[in-house]
Amino acid sequence: MSLEWFIGRRYLASRRGTRFLSLITLIAIGGVSVGVMALIVVIAVMTGLQEDLRDKILGVNPHIWVMTYGETMRMDDWQEVLAKVQRIPGVQAAGPFVHTEVGIRNRANYSEAGILRGIDAYRPGETVTDIVSTIRTHDLLPARTRSGLPPIVLGEGLAMRASALPGDTLIIISFQNATVSAVGGLMPKLRQFEVTGTFRTGMYEYDNKFMYTSLASAQDLTGLGSAVSGIEVKVPDPMHASEVARRIDERLGLPYRTDDWKTMNSALFSALKLEKLAMGLILLLIVVVAAFNIVSTLVMVVTDKTREIGILKSMGLTGRRVLRIFMIQGLVIGIVGSLLGGGGGLLLNFLIDRYHLIRIPGEIYFVSHLPVRSDPWDVLTILLATVAISFVATIYPALQAARLTPVEAIRHE
16 A cells, blocks of 8 residues: 555645645545534534533433322322332432422412422432522521511512512412312412522523422422322432333332433423434535535546556556555545544634633523533544545546546646
């Protein structure tokens, strides 16, 4: 391969009177570099957004929910179930919860619907979610409040709309287990709560709908008594939550069921994955366009070097070795362009993430800048795909050169 490499390198390099060939070689390399750089940056941004969204969802929700079949969302023997779940391999932390939809009303008679979760934030052991850890760390659900009312923590957006500040009183209305009056109307349960704090997750749905209170207060409001809605579970690796959920299903059996975070949010993450794939395929067209530059470059080299190719073949150089010469040229363009584009893309990703070069409205997206995550497998796939496309682009001009006959090539002008 030393002769083929030597000749191929000479054909790509600039010589007196053939500087145009070196110019189009640089253009071909630049096209490949730009395509690779664009692919790496866009895919890294899509990966960053996907991971950021996943982290925020897992910061509020457990990895696995253990509930019972039916519409009542009631688990009476939760202490026994909790003990069984905690002994299952792969379970890192578990705890009871109450989940219900409620209405809120402030002193100005402003009313809105929301979601109330009752949790045991001070239960010994590791917390199941990050929001529970925050509530425990900052003591947002104290055992005693100034007014003596049960404590409640609101999402930042919900608190702003309800004009609720720490120390204010809210009326929480629950229709769960509501009784029927003598005239046939529903009589919901009303309880007063004292606002003891707010939280912000960065997710619009949670910050504008969710509230947290103590487990006992939620049980009293919903009329569950000593029962709960279910058990929430945390596992060491969220990506393996489905496997642990299957073990819990096998251990508990009916009437219990499990839902993991991937299943609950499958539509959202499928859409993000599809969007990432679509963006990758669209930007891959840039690399394909750059491959046409490689084809045109090698065709011009074949045209310019036809007589030299004829002389080389008359001296004994086989068609297969001529084929290798031009394939080597295409691979050099593809490899050099891929490496330059890969390095430039990774550098640009670092600068965007380090210095927050691309800023977006934080009040709308709850993120002040685009998160960027460079996945090594994504980068490697992009580089290998680019080199493969560059290699395919060399086939036609290389075959044209290999098919030249020595006599006709030497006579070429």
